[in-house]
Amino acid sequence: MARLNIQSERVQELISDKVIPLLLAAGSIASLTKTLNDALRNAGAAGTLHPNRLHALLSNDIARGLNEATIDLAEQAASFALAGDNTIPDRATKALQDLQAEAQRLHLFAGAAPEELTQRLGIPPAVAYRLLHGQSLATDSAQPLIGKATDELTERRQEPPDWSYQDIAVLRCVEAFSRRPSGRAGLILPTGAGKTRTALRIVLTMLNKAADAKAPTYWVTHRRNLREQAHRELQKLVSDGHEQLPADRLLELANRIKFVMVGDLTPLLEGAAVKPALIVVDEAHHAAAPSYQPVFANPWAAPVLLLTATPNRGDQLPIGIDEIAFTITYRELAERRAVLTPTFLDFPVDDFDWSSVAVADLADYVIDRTSTEFTKTLVLAPRVDRVEEFYQALVERLPEDHPLEVEDIGYVHGAGNSLGIGNEDFLARFASKPRAVLISAQLLLEGFDDPGINTVVLTYPSTSIIRLMQAAGRCVRYAPGKRHAYVVQARNDSIAYHFDQRWLYQEIDDFLRPQLQDVEYGSLGELRERVTKLLQIHNVDPAAGARVLNRLATVTPGETCRLFLYGLPFFGTEEEFATEARWGALLESSESSVLLRSIFNSFCAIGADLSDPSDFLLRDGAAHGVNKDLAPGSRWLEMMGLLTASYFAKREVHGPSAIESPGSRPYRANGATTWLKYITCSFRPAVPPALAEFLRDCHNATQIEAEYLDGPTRYAAAVKVPLPLGGAEAFLLNELSQAELDAATTALRGQLADAEPREQFSVLAGFIAGSNHRSLPNRLLSRAEFLLTAPDRAVRILKLNDTTHHETKEVDHA
Template identity: 40%
Template sequence: MPQTPDWSYQDVAVRRCREKLNSSSNVRVGLVIPTGGGKTRIALMVCIEEILASPEGGRILWVTHRKRLRLQAKRTLQRLVTENADNVPKDAVQLSERIEFLMKGDLASRLQRAEKGEIILVVVDEAHHAAAPSYSVLNQFTVRGLYLTATPVRTDLQPIGIDVIGFSITYRALFDKGVLVEPKFLEPAEVRWDNDASVGNFAMQILKYAEREFVKTLIVAPTVDKVVRLYKALRESLAQLEGHILGEEDLLYAHARQSSTGDVLEDFLDEFATTPRGILVATTELLGEGYDEPSINAVVVAYPTNSIIHMMQAGGRCLRCYEHKSEAFILQVRESEMAYHFEQRWLYQEISDFLRPQLVDCYYNGRDELSAAAEQILRRHHVDGGSCGELMKTIAEDAGGRICLLLYGLPYEGEPEKFESEGKWDVVFGFGVEGGLFTTVFNAFCECETQVGDVGQFLTSYAGREQDPSSRRRFVGMLIAMQYAHMEISGKSYHNADRRSYRIEKGTTWIKYVTFHPQRLLPAELDDFLRLCLNRAEIEGQYSCAPEDYVGVVRLALPLNGYIGFLLDAGQGQELAQNLRVLREQLQDETAHRQFYVVGRWKASLQTTKLPLVIVARIEQLLKTQPDVPQVLWLKQIED
């Protein structure tokens, strides 16, 4: 069953973006939200609050390069001002009239005829296009900008004009919050577009998925010719399948010049939105940006690409939350073994992909398996004993849930064919005390393309001079390895480069990002109990790491909506059970007016507790013996 989404990050995003916007009269602030994370809504809330703070009649320009993006923004604004949410001002309808939606070609003339102080903000949608000449006019005016994008870095590395990031969030965070559906990646398909039989086999593979996993499918193809060819192959293959759930009318295609129904594109896409099941084949340009259809649960990317931006735009079409939608699927193709193709984790990693790190996934069930898996990884990569000891100690003390390590390569002078088995590595921890620093330093070094003269000084600017010597040694080693990685993927020569087994499609030989995922095999009763908890992912991770440690779980109702969960170990469970029994006995014969007094007296008399204080403070939520919504689940028998 789908997790209850936690949208609270949107309020944080609005606040932080406004703080950055108010720091200067000419600042360009980036809002970096993955596809499906609600960046349009967040930006519109920023706009409304900015207008509310500008009673003199200031106006906001919302600029985009596609008509559908403009329409999408308008529709989102209409929904926003009519939903009467608590965080939407009562006069939002009147305020929204001061937001102008226009195409990028109209931006220059609108700014030129604006009165002094009239334009208080310019919003640039899909800001990775802002390096285009059409947007250069913004540099001629003193006006604040809010730049919306799924990634602040273009594939060609041209600047897009962002001065500072106001707010950003990763795909992983949105999955954990239940805002997006985490995709399942199917085995990449093979297709040769110059071979009719190969295209036919590809079409048949998609149709077989459409009988089961694929409910509503979007196929993104690179050219009009390939859109039409695949559409015809789907029709021909469907005719060979008796009793298929789809009919011929459920197979559709669209590109810039026409659609399969002959309808105008906007009407065609709106009609497809109402279709409960079907397959739509479309060009990359048509649906790459601005297409918002949450009922799609499967995306087929029918072209190989090196662009993380294209993958995020295409794959992200199936990740949006929708009623009864609990699974999403992505199927990619590759035309040759050398074509670089992304896998699942590329859609949501917290670290930059600039240096093309190799990605390794490990799975565990319980702390013992985690320790064993980590030891195996370190041993296989010949990591120094000192680093191994520190890592295993940190895992034993701090680790739980999903944890990450970054392995960085050391110089290698052996035989090329033995590099994989004999190459030596060291490690930086992507969790615990080092976790936040690691992500910040790694991404910042990528942003400056590793072009730093003194890596020690660069590290000090982030970690300070008091960093633990062992940790500093490993971080400096990581930065040096990152510089080698940049040379490697850029094709630049360096000492002993020919000794390493570098292949473009595999990524750099200098960096590996290792993720340990807990096997989240929850008991059915616990899985159902956590359904309403906004911190479900966190609880799942804790429980999966050491299920034997916990005897129960509590969920407390939050002030607005939803619940927050707490796992209980044996000591906490025994204490809670005893406290509930005692309180129920004390309340049994009390009048209604005295019951609050009795609970308050008990709280005041409590000397020490093993329980989280918030459970003690809200213990009255747990006292009912037959509640409408149970708030305590015992996983094991508790002995008084």
């Protein structure tokens, strides 16, 4: 049978005219394969197409070929599919438009290379090539996104993470032990944040400060792999060096750290000659177990650092934290580039029993995606037998020409692994592979660190975003060059609670499942109107509502603020709840955000199970200036209302049972609480279309739009100048500034015209240095060379007092 190169005219026509439109309409290779095979079966035709053949067809690899029979079958199936569904062209066009918009956004500000865009968009190379080069697709809507691809387009250098939060964590924990020499301080760092290294730095600081030069620190854990991981991290820390400790002192302190199993701690403490400087409990959410009692009952009354990513246990038993010294959210970690923000993908299931058909479907899905964007995948299963079942399905369904080999798929659980070697050696081999699939049970959720993993597949329901992210944390860890992370969740909302991805961008704890709502506003006046309406429909007391609106006056144009609504006692029927229930309200602005989030999150971290939270608020509120004050409208009473509602929310969502009350609340199992609502008010400008289009490539478009909407009639023109790597920076000018810009550019043009070409850079530098145009921003004036010619001015200056104001009036009138 003859083989056809995929660059041949016949194959290229098949790809452009049929396969790519079908792929765009289907959404993935797996769905495309099903569409084509269904079309063959419906037409009574023989033969089956496999995903690996379609991957090869769309690889854009000039060295690859397919046999003629495969091409014949693909042409036949594609023709049947297109003839049988007349909605495909429209769906493909819509998908292509979305793809173009996303590619434009990704490319806009840094000149990203086509290869990077291909990876980030998750599209086959053949689609990317046509899209980026503007070649025709059957949808006739492709336009070149970045012009001709050239060797000058290089990948943007990835900025390194900002690890300074670890310095803050060390300082806060040491300060906590200074206040409470025998205290139990909690260090809560999500998976991927570097909690082991941070804790070791705290240990070294405490040892360095200890009065007794022989005082040890005991690092306590319940698993050997956790002990070995901590020891390896200490060796790495010593090797890297410490800014404030010389090498010999660092080594001496490191030798005083003893890594012990929890069962071995009692004889060490009883036989110790000196008081320990510190006891560290690793993975401290296990500390409610009886085996950890020697830690808290130690005869030396030594301070205890409880280290965890998940302070809330599923059984709600306390883990012994007196004070949370430091915690941080995934949102801030992502903003600091310490972790990646994952893309959440759903895999719908009828139930979580995993029939043989469901297992096969999941295997096909994983195999399909591991040929493209899932480079290194961890599949987490609920039981040992399920681990091996998933493994067997993946091995059996792996096609011959897939990028992975059978040896790249493995499983590991407490009883062994697919290679029949020690689990530590197995994991080391897996970590060395650049691409692989590993199936495991809960074994890997603690103490396993492979930054190369970029995908986690969860096959069981999760009950908290914290626990979800503990698992997902295996793929979000920072690694040089790593761009994407994916979390695939088996999903059935009727059986288990499914978290909105928006929780990743919230700063508040999800433990009590507050209802999340989003409100958009285009001006401060509109924001006030929307908040006023929310207060009214939630029957907020007028005095409390007035306080919220007064605080709203401090919000600046473009700022995000949040309304925290907390439930009050309700005595009506379930049907009356939506209209009759009364709520309290707090406004979270930039001024109060740290206060509200810190107190609320700390209350959640200790279980939110205090019916009278006054003692808690006395302790934790003082640090934020919240002191006991029973005057009406005081911050103290507001926070007491929020925390009391939080207590009821805990009972409603987690039990042990809801509080009995005369009324009925419409709580549904696996849903959000009826006691708390967290409403995010985000600025979404409604600017004139001409200005919005003008600002489309400007990095500060949101700021400029906010300034414009705050007083449209004040501005005469918008100006933008190019940034060094792509995109632009914009400025708004009033009439005086616009006149000065015209005068400045006219003068500069004249000086440059009179100068010899070799002198023009000197003339430009001298003009900028000697300019006295005080109403013009220096950042604009320093780029005035890009506003000198008529064509440049036509695309970089927009007059506002003609078209845009007129457009605004028309939009407002409509």
